[in-house]
Amino acid sequence: MESAHKFSASFAARTDKGSKKQLNEDAVGFLIPEDALLASKGAVAVVADGVSSAEAGREAAQRSVAVVLKDYFQTPELWSVKHAVQKTLAALNRELYDLGRHMPDESRGYICTLSLVVIKSHLAYLFHAGDSRIYRLSADGRFEQLTRDHVASISDEKQYLIRAMGMDTTLNIDCSTVEVQQGDIFYIDSDGIHDFVDDETIKSIVDQHRDNPDEACRLLIEQALEAGSDDNLSACVLRVDNLGVEEKADFSERLTRLPFPPELYPGLKLDGYEVLEELWASERSQLYVVRDETTGKELVMKTPSASYVDDPAYIERFIAEEWIGSRISDPRVVRIITPRNGRKTFLYYLMEKVPGITLQQWIAENPEPRPSAVARIILDIAAGLSAMHEQQIVHQDLKPGNVMILPDGKIKIVDFGAVYAPGLQEIFNPFEREIALGTLDYADPSYRFGINTYVKGDIYSLAVIAYEMFTGGQLPYGNKMERCKTLQEFYELEYTPSFEHRDIIPVWFDQALQKGCCNDPDLRYDTLDAFIYDLQHPNPEFIKAGRTPEGAADTVFFWKALSFFWLSLLIAVLVLWWAN
Incomplete structure (x- = not known):
């Protein structure tokens, strides 16, 4: 017996070369995977229409459908639908463009339209480029076109595509989401149908044959041919029979x-x-x-x-x-x-079981650590965070107590109690999910006000840790964070320059730390790589801020020590790369 809480859908698709074409350059496909993938990835329906003026439009359409139905489901489970599809389509677009570029006539390449629906939990994710279309006939009878045609008109009779797969090196694709109700029908077609059959007729046929999607597809193609369609024709109907969403009990x-x-x-x-x-x-x-x-x-x-x-x-x-x-x-x-x-x-x-001590203990035992030792730890933490970010996982509670220093000096990030993964958040939950607040001195203040800053939150935490390590246990805002009650009060907190605690720290390095742990996320680094780069290379914008402290000679020593460490690390990496 089918579970009351398992997603189920009825799908039908038909494609026809039509009466005026020698080849069918359209392609259609769908996939409703097994339970584990269905929960993390959802069900997929896709229509691609090969551009007739392109030499390999048919091959482009067939390749696009095949790649979507294979590669999307091989992306990491924790990636959001949008991220996973965009990564899949970007690689596919580049492949089609490169194939076309190597053809004798570059203007006639591997080009096709693409309209894709992914239904995961209670949402439908729509991706679209070109003039094929996605419609929805709601359970309550409303019929609407969910995509817009990417065409430009030369005259009343002549139009041309301005977006399509394989048309350019950069893919410009529309992305949107709509909430799904049980009984909703998603209808996707190529222009060989909707250019010859008006929306009211499409709605009528789909609605009258809710219980027989295949018959709806057949009749729509037949209607378009009778209306004089001179193109390939494809129709796809996906009816949501059961969303599989659980009740609280x-x-x-x-x-x-x-x-x-x-x-x-x-x-x-x-x-x-x-x-x-x-x-x-x-x-x-x-x-x-x-x-x-x-x-x-x-x-x-x-x-x-x-x-x-x-x-x-x-x-x-x-x-x-x-x-x-x-x-x-x-x-x-x-x-x-x-x-x-x-x-x-x-x-x-x-x-x-991780041997060693926490970074919190290490900081207490090393009040004036060597810059190279601190740099090595910061780089290792950043590499661990990057591995998480590649999977679209944000730690959200990075602090010295959640980093272990192993006996050999290497590190391990521990504790997944506050981690955030977009792919998991997309799965419906009848209860309100907790908002991870992190630890006050190290967590992005935005968390406390229900604002998720994603990777910027981890950058903030790493910058605070770096500040604390280089200053021998101090924090960029001292104990002033405890008194803040509003987000604006956090934004107005005064940052204490790290060189006030340890004057060998140069101003450009301090400016990188300050930007990394700025309480206003709009003024913070956008990527972890950018933050680490500015810690390793004096940013000219920061040098302009300039200062000549009493310990200027020590500042030069600090930079030389760090430079020697970065250079040694680079040489080691190059040697390992060459050896392999």
């Missing part, structure tokens, strides 16, 4: 299938793991060192706090921590471990 029941564990103590055994000691505890969770009874290997077990046993939003976030963390593979990020025999008793998840 069902959502809660699914999340609470495994009970919360009791307070654990040394010697207790569960699912093949023996508890050795409690590592850490807070109001929200506990960490225990456990030993795998089969391998003898020590791991860390994280358990939820019993205080939240009746809070489905908390439980969902706890479960999401493991799911998100398991999709990051980088030596600078703590590794999630899959339970050897599965979870059978209680709700928890496992991580590798």
Whole structure:
């Protein structure tokens, strides 16, 4: 029996070369994947119309449909739909453009229109370039065109495309979202139909054959041919039969299938793991060192706090921590471990045990650290964050207590309790999700007011950590953050230049730190790479600010020490690259 909470849809598509064309240059396709991919990626329907004036329009359309239905579903699960589709289409567009550029006549390349619908959870994501169209017939009977034709008119009779796949090196594609209701019908067609059949007729045929999408497609093609269509004709109908969205009671029941564990103590055994000691505890969770009874290997077990046993939003976030963390593979990020025999008793998840001390302890033990030692740690943290950002994951609670310094000097970023992943957020949840606030001194103040600044939030945290490390434990705003009640008060806080705490720090380096941890995200760096670059290279704009402190000679030493470290690191990277 079909689950009441599983997405289901009826799909039909027809394509015809028509009465005046020798070849059919249209292509259509759809895919409703299995459960795991359906939840993270959604269902897809696509129509591509090869441009007749292009030498390889047919090949472009067929290639576009094939690539969308394959490559989109291979993008990381945590990517948002928009990001995943845009990455897929950008690569496809470049491929089509390059194929066309190598043809004898470059003006006649691999060019096609593309109209794509992705239905994920309760939203439909629309992507469109060209003059094929996407319509929606709502469950309540409203019929609307959701895309606009990308054409320019030469005369009343003559039009030409101004956007299409493979037309240029840069893809300019329309993206939009609409909320989906059960019973909604999405209709996609090529201009061989809608140029000859008016919207009222299209609506009437689709509406009258709600229960038979294939018949609707057949009749629309037949209607267009009777009206004199001289082009290829493609019609695609996607009817949403069940959104698969859970009600609150069902959502809660699914999340609470495994009970919360009791307070654990040394010697207790569960699912093949023996508890050795409690590592850490807070109001929200506990960490225990456990030993795998089969391998003898020590791991860390994280358990939820019993205080939240009746809070489905908390439980969902706890479960999401493991799911998100398991999709990051980088030596600078703590590794999630899959339970050897599965979870059978209680709700928890496992991580590798990380030896060493926290960065918080390291800072306390190194009040005047060597610039090269600090630089190495900052670069490693940035590399770990970059690995997360590549998966569209934002840590949101980066602080010295969440960075481990290993015995060999390398680092690991730990704790996924506040991570944000757009792809996961797109999945419907009947409960209001918690807003991660992070830790006051290190987290972007915007979080406290419900504003997600994405990667800029992690840049802020890293800049504060860098400031603290280079100044021997000071913070850019001292203890003034605690007194702020409004966002404007945070914006008006006065930054304390780092060279006031340690005068060997040059002004250009301090200016990079200040821009990185600016409380106003609009004035902050847009990318992590840009921030790291300015820490490594004196920005001319910052040098203009200039100063000549008493410790000018020490400032020069600071820069020389850092320069030597950056150069040594670059040489090491080049040697490794050459060796491979």
